[in-house]
Amino acid sequence: MPEESDRLEQAIRVLKEPAQIDSGLDRRVMAEIESVPLPGAWPHRFWMTLDWLKRGRPVRVSPLGGLAFTVGIAILVLFGREWMTPQEPGAPLATTAQGSVVQFVIVAPAASGVSLVGDFNDWSSAATPMRRVGGNGVWEVTVPLDAGRYRYAFLVDGSTWLRDPSAPPTLDDEFGRPGSVVTIGEL
Amino acid sequence: MGIHDVKGTSDAALVARVLAGETDAYAGLVARYRDRLGRYAVRMLGNEADAEDALQEAFVRGYRSLARCTDPDKFGAWLFAILINRCRTIGKQRARRQQLVVQDEAAVAKASVKHPEERSALRETIEWAVEQLSPTIREAFLLKHVEELSYDEMTTITGAKTSALKMRVARARQELQRLLEEAERAGRE
Amino acid sequence: MRTPTGQLALTFALATSLSAVAGPALGQDPRLEGRVPEPTRVEIEAVLDSALALELPTEPLVDRALEGASKGAAPDLILTAVRRLAAELLAARDAMGPKSSVPEIVAGASALRAGAEPEDLAYLRALRGNQTLTVATAVLADLVAVGVPVDTAVSAVIALAEATEDVEYLAFRRNVERDIALGASPVTALGVRLDAAAEFADRPLPQRPQRPRKP
Numbered sequence: 163m164p165e166e167s168d169r170l171e172q173a174i175r176v177l178k179e180p181a182q183i184d185s186g187l188d189r190r191v192m193a194e195i196e197s198v199p200l201p202g203a204w205p206h207r208f209w210m211t212l213d214w215l216k217r218g219r220p221v222r223v224s225p226l227g228g229l230a231f232t233v234g235i236a237i238l239v240l241f242g243r244e245w246m247t248p249q250e251p252g253a254p255l256a257t258t259a260q261g262s263v264v265q266f267v268i269v270a271p272a273a274s275g276v277s278l279v280g281d282f283n284d285w286s287s288a289a290t291p292m293r294r295v296g297g298n299g300v301w302e303v304t305v306p307l308d309a310g311r312y313r314y315a316f317l318v319d320g321s322t323w324l325r326d327p328s329a330p331p332t333l334d335d336e337f338g339r340p341g342s343v344v345t346i347g348e349l
Numbered sequence: 350m351g352i353h354d355v356k357g358t359s360d361a362a363l364v365a366r367v368l369a370g371e372t373d374a375y376a377g378l379v380a381r382y383r384d385r386l387g388r389y390a391v392r393m394l395g396n397e398a399d400a401e402d403a404l405q406e407a408f409v410r411g412y413r414s415l416a417r418c419t420d421p422d423k424f425g426a427w428l429f430a431i432l433i434n435r436c437r438t439i440g441k442q443r444a445r446r447q448q449l450v451v452q453d454e455a456a457v458a459k460a461s462v463k464h465p466e467e468r469s470a471l472r473e474t475i476e477w478a479v480e481q482l483s484p485t486i487r488e489a490f491l492l493k494h495v496e497e498l499s500y501d502e503m504t505t506i507t508g509a510k511t512s513a514l515k516m517r518v519a520r521a522r523q524e525l526q527r528l529l530e531e532a533e534r535a536g537r538e
Numbered sequence: 539m540r541t542p543t544g545q546l547a548l549t550f551a552l553a554t555s556l557s558a559v560a561g562p563a564l565g566q567d568p569r570l571e572g573r574v575p576e577p578t579r580v581e582i583e584a585v586l587d588s589a590l591a592l593e594l595p596t597e598p599l600v601d602r603a604l605e606g607a608s609k610g611a612a613p614d615l616i617l618t619a620v621r622r623l624a625a626e627l628l629a630a631r632d633a634m635g636p637k638s639s640v641p642e643i644v645a646g647a648s649a650l651r652a653g654a655e656p657e658d659l660a661y662l663r664a665l666r667g668n669q670t671l672t673v674a675t676a677v678l679a680d681l682v683a684v685g686v687p688v689d690t691a692v693s694a695v696i697a698l699a700e701a702t703e704d705v706e707y708l709a710f711r712r713n714v715e716r717d718i719a720l721g722a723s724p725v726t727a728l729g730v731r732l733d734a735a736a737e738f739a740d741r742p743l744p745q746r747p748q749r750p751r752k753p
Contacts, residue, residue: 169529170522173475177495183387187401188379191408195372281601284569285608310641311648311676313605323609330680330715333651336602336619337611343648343683345676347704348641414653414688434693441697508690508729 262346263306266314268292268326271299273318278303280314287317309348315341361421368415375415379408382425386432392491393436394443395480403439407432429496430506433488440484474536478528482521489514490521567600574603578613582620594627595640598647626650633659634671641672648679653688658696665699673704677711684715685724694732 266278276292282305283289292301301316313332316324325331325340332341358377366374383404390400411418411428418427479487488507492498493514500511507514567586570579582603586596602623606616630646631638633656638646646659654675662671674695681691698707710731717727 167526169533170526172471173478173525173529174494176472176475177392177479177491179388180384181388181391181400183383183391183397183401183404185380185383187383187404187408188376191379191405191412192373192376194405194409195375195412279608281598281605285601285604287608309639309672311644311672313601330683330711333648333679333683337606337609337615339609341605343676343680345645345673345680345708346641347673347676347708348639348670410655410689413655417653417688430687431689434689437693438696504726504729505723506725508725508727508732510726510730 262308263304264344264346265302265304266292266316266326267300267302267328268316268324269298269300270316270318270324273299273301275319276301277317278305278314279317281310281312282307282314287320292316307344307346309346311343311345313341313343315339359422360424364415364418364421364424367412375412378411378424378428382408382428385425386429389429389491389496390432390436392476392479392495393484393488394440395476399439399443403432403435406439407435410435426502426506433492433506437484437488474529474532478525478532481528482524486517486521486524489517490525493518567596569600570603570607573607574616575613578617581617585617585620585624589624589627592628594624594631595643597640598627598644599624623647629656630659632656634663639670639672642670642675645672645676645679649675652679652682652691654678654692658692661696662699665696670704673707674699674702677707680711681714681724681728684718686714686728687725690725690728694728697732 268276270276277287278290278292279285279287290303290305292303294301314326316326318324323339323341326342329342329344332343335341356377360378360381363374363377367378386407387400387404390403391397394400394403407428410431414431418424420427479490482490489503489509492503492507493500498506500514503509503514504511509517566583570582574582582599586599589596589599599620603616603620606619611619626647627643629650631643634642634646649659650656658678659671659675662674666674678691678695681694682688686694695707698710702710713731714724714727717730718724722730
């Protein structure tokens with residue numbers, strides 16, 4: 163009905179009228195910003211390379227995301243064995259009174275040796291070697307973990323660092339190498 | 350404070366200056382977007398005090414995460430997304446405030462008037478009607494019809510699918526019409 | 539009463555230089571020996587000292603140093619990383635309360651690293667009552683790590699905070715990650731899952747920290 167939509171259109175016109183926010187807000191914002199300076203909070207690269215202004219819109223890619231899913235499906239299809247169900251870190255195999263048992267899996271067909279290195283083994287490259295399963299380059303290891311948040315990565319042949327494609331990445335690779343995180347909640 | 354040397358400067362250029370260490374340049378962005386973003390905040394939250402809270406938080410968070418603004422040409426849209434989230438959080442809290450003991454009676458009076466018979470001005474009726482919408486559909490309605498975003502833009506900011514957004518906007522229109530009619534009838538009686 | 543992590547990192551840097559003058563560090567950890575060059579090891583142990591004095595967990599700091607060593611990072615990079623983490627642990631503990639567990643503090647620090655504000659952590663603490671914050675804050679950090687803008691991630695975690703078990707938080711995060719892996723934009727993926735999961739509890743919410751208002 164024309165009458166009804168007139169009412170609505172009128173309402174929209176009224177709502178579109180600009181607000182008048184007190185300019186004291188500007189002062190409060192700047193005061194808050196200035197009271198909490200963040201020296202060095204911004205990564206140095208943003209200070210030095212302001213040429214992103216000239217570049218086109220940066221594209222966000224998640225290269226391993228798609229791979230993770232593919233790998234997961236591949237494992238299910240190829241093996242179908244119970245323990246090969248892609249267990250994502252954070253979904254423990256078993257939860258015990260002492261903590262949880264987590265399985266870590268990585269596909270690295272060309273590797274001769276893979277070890278799991280992380281917060282839970284003092285970042286020792288020798289403490290937690292992974293074992294190869296089947297003939298398709300799948301490596302696995304299970305580790306008991308107490309509640310906590312653990313950074314880790316896979317070390318292939320003692321030299322190449324890989325993150326775990328099925329786990330969240332670390333927020334920033336502080337040390338120039340990829341990494342992953344697993345979180346175990348308290349029981 | 351340097352407002353003079355920000356007039357005419359693009360958002361992207363101001364962002365670059367702030368990231369290079371010239372904190373004061375951010376004031377230019379605040380001044381530029383204060384009223385524009387303020388309109389949404391006031392309409393969404395229904396009162397200026399909460400709107401100013403939301404605005405202040407959004408601007409401060411915008412500053413703190415400025416390095417993560419990947420497309421500084423679209424700073425306004427990026428900041429708007431932050432504001433929408435702030436309004437969601439504050440709005441959720443405010444809906445429960447009436448159950449708690451509140452000291453500022455004027456704010457309570459302003460926030461709690463529900464009945465159209467108590468308002469005579471058209472503006473207040475419209476504001477009341479918008480207030481009655483549930484937050485999710487109110488948000489969709491304001492973004493579509495008042496802020497005039499496209500559904501694509503709304504999806505990008507809110508994460509909701511276009512079909513869901515369209516449904517919310519349609520429901521909002523229905524509800525508002527009903528409420529405005531009801532108010533008019535009540536005014537006549 | 540928010541403590542800027544930048545200023546805290548400076549505090550930890552100062553503590554380092556003072557301790558080095560005052561005498562042998564109490565925060566010695568045998569694991570660092572041989573893995574980090576001597577001068578840096580001393581400075582790291584000074585940070586551990588300060589952390590101990592502030593009753594902050596030192597294990598995460600040692601872990602971070604060992605990670606840097608293991609990855610062959612430059613010593614000053616390792617030291618900066620340890621100081622930065624120490625500052626974040628302190629800010630997280632201050633925000634989440636003195637009775638916070640170590641896993642909570644570590645996860646809270648990650649959330650701060652991701653861009654959350656200390657007041658977000660404080661609000662989460664108020665919302666979740668006697669449920670732990672470890673998984674909620676970890677999920678916040680993880681969502682940011684897979685591309686969700688921090689502000690959206692904070693909103694989502696807060697929206698779910700009242701009525702969500704830890705295991706549901708993890709399922710939520712996994713679903714979002716899977717959707718992203720399948721090609722959804724991070725915000726869309728989050729929105730879809732949030733719509734399905736969000737519940738509005740019918741309970742008064744605790745007061746949020748107020749900003750200074752105009753007089």
